[in-house]
Amino acid sequence: MGEPVAMLTLLCAALAVVLLLVQLLRIRPSARVDPDVARRELRDELRSAREEARLSARELREEVTKSIDATQASLDRVRVTLDQRVRELQEGNERKLDEMRRTVDEKLHDTLEKRLGESFKLVSDRLDTVHKGLGEMQQLATGVGDLKRVLTNVKARGTWAEVQLGAILEQVLTPEQYGKNVCIRPDTAERVEFAVRLPGPLDDPTTCVWLPIDSKFPQEDWLRLQDASDQGDVAAVQAASDALIRTVRGSAKEIHDKYVHPPASTDFAIMFLATEGLFAEVLRHPSVVSDLQQQYRVVVAGPTTLAAILTSLRMGFQTLVVEQRAAEVWRVLGAVKTEFGKFGDVLDKVQRQLTTASRTIEETGQRSRAMEKKLRSAERLPEAEAAMVLELPVEDEADATDASPPQ
Numbered sequence: 350m351g352e353p354v355a356m357l358t359l360l361c362a363a364l365a366v367v368l369l370l371v372q373l374l375r376i377r378p379s380a381r382v383d384p385d386v387a388r389r390e391l392r393d394e395l396r397s398a399r400e401e402a403r404l405s406a407r408e409l410r411e412e413v414t415k416s417i418d419a420t421q422a423s424l425d426r427v428r429v430t431l432d433q434r435v436r437e438l439q440e441g442n443e444r445k446l447d448e449m450r451r452t453v454d455e456k457l458h459d460t461l462e463k464r465l466g467e468s469f470k471l472v473s474d475r476l477d478t479v480h481k482g483l484g485e486m487q488q489l490a491t492g493v494g495d496l497k498r499v500l501t502n503v504k505a506r507g508t509w510a511e512v513q514l515g516a517i518l519e520q521v522l523t524p525e526q527y528g529k530n531v532c533i534r535p536d537t538a539e540r541v542e543f544a545v546r547l548p549g550p551l552d553d554p555t556t557c558v559w560l561p562i563d564s565k566f567p568q569e570d571w572l573r574l575q576d577a578s579d580q581g582d583v584a585a586v587q588a589a590s591d592a593l594i595r596t597v598r599g600s601a602k603e604i605h606d607k608y609v610h611p612p613a614s615t616d617f618a619i620m621f622l623a624t625e626g627l628f629a630e631v632l633r634h635p636s637v638v639s640d641l642q643q644q645y646r647v648v649v650a651g652p653t654t655l656a657a658i659l660t661s662l663r664m665g666f667q668t669l670v671v672e673q674r675a676a677e678v679w680r681v682l683g684a685v686k687t688e689f690g691k692f693g694d695v696l697d698k699v700q701r702q703l704t705t706a707s708r709t710i711e712e713t714g715q716r717s718r719a720m721e722k723k724l725r726s727a728e729r730l731p732e733a734e735a736a737m738v739l740e741l742p743v744e745d746e747a748d749a750t751d752a753s754p755p756q
Contacts, residue, residue, distance in 0.1 A: 620641075
């Protein structure tokens with residue numbers, strides 16, 4: 350507060366000095382004044398001007414002080430009002446924040462409980478699924494063990510391959526199109542596991558030709574080859590592959606000697622390999638497959654290849670049935686054509702008879718009209734008398750009533 354008042358005082362003093370100088374400059378130069386007198390007058394005027402400036406400054410200071418006090422009072426009132434409003438706002442905000450906090454806490458609590466419940470339920474369901482999966486894995490492990498025991502048994506392994514072959518035949522062909530345990534060579538008791546029934550010669554439709562299909566599964570050689578491949582032993586892989594090919598060649602020779610016997614069978618047979626991996630390994634040796642076909646007349650097939658072959662045979666069977674049915678239809682049409690010719694002759698005969706009957710009826714009508722013309726002059730007798738004259742049976746009254754036309 351002191352600094353503004355001092356500045357105002359200095360400004361007032363400077364203003365008074367300026368006014369004094371302006372008055373001195375307005376004095377006429379013609380007036381001749383004593384310098385001492387002028388100096389005293391100037392000093393007096395300066396003193397009076399200083400007093401006036403001091404008084405003006407004091408008044409101004411008092412007014413400024415009053416204004417400042419009033420402003421300070423107003424500021425105090427505004428400060429009090431603002432403090433009160435701020436406290437009210439703070440209290441209102443605190444209340445709203447408390448309400449919001451309670452609402453949020455309640456919602457968070459409900460949401461948290463709901464989410465936790467859902468999470469616990471989900472975890473419980475997953476645990477149940479895991480327990481079920483563990484049970485299934487245990488069952489699967491048991492089944493794998495059983496399968497391993499089955500596959501280690503040569504007889505059971507052959508039965509498994511035979512069952513797989515039978516399942517493929519059941520899916521593709523009808524029971525009438527293939528046979529089980531078929532004896533192809535009459536001079537031996539050897540029976541092939543499955544054989545497809547092919548149509549016989551055209552001159553003897555009752556006979557059939559069998560296509561032998563025998564299943565093989567050399568598991569020991571196949572497993573040795575897999576183990577050698579996993580270990581990366583090139584020499585062991587080559588040895589196991591050679592052993593597998595020898596086994597396949599021996600199986601092909603056995604099938605040829607036992608089951609290929611034309612004309613009771615086709616001049617070739619099919620050797621079914623139970624797994625696609627085993628079939629692919631044999632196909633890796635094209636020369637072996639070609640030798641088996643040329644030397645032993647045996648075709649190697651896996652599950653997919655055998656299904657394709659059987660599907661082709663089924664389509665051939667269907668085509669043959671259609672051709673046979675077409676021949677039967679042509680024979681029926683020929684018989685119908687023959688009978689239709691006879692029907693035409695009979696129809697002509699009936700037409701002639703109808704023409705003769707029509708001519709006879711027309712002649713009878715002419716004679717009847719001629720007789721009626723001659724009898725017009727005769728008197729009509731009662732029916733009873735006419736019946737007696739003509740010796741006709743007399744009708745009863747009831748019959749006559751029934752025979753009379755309705756009124």
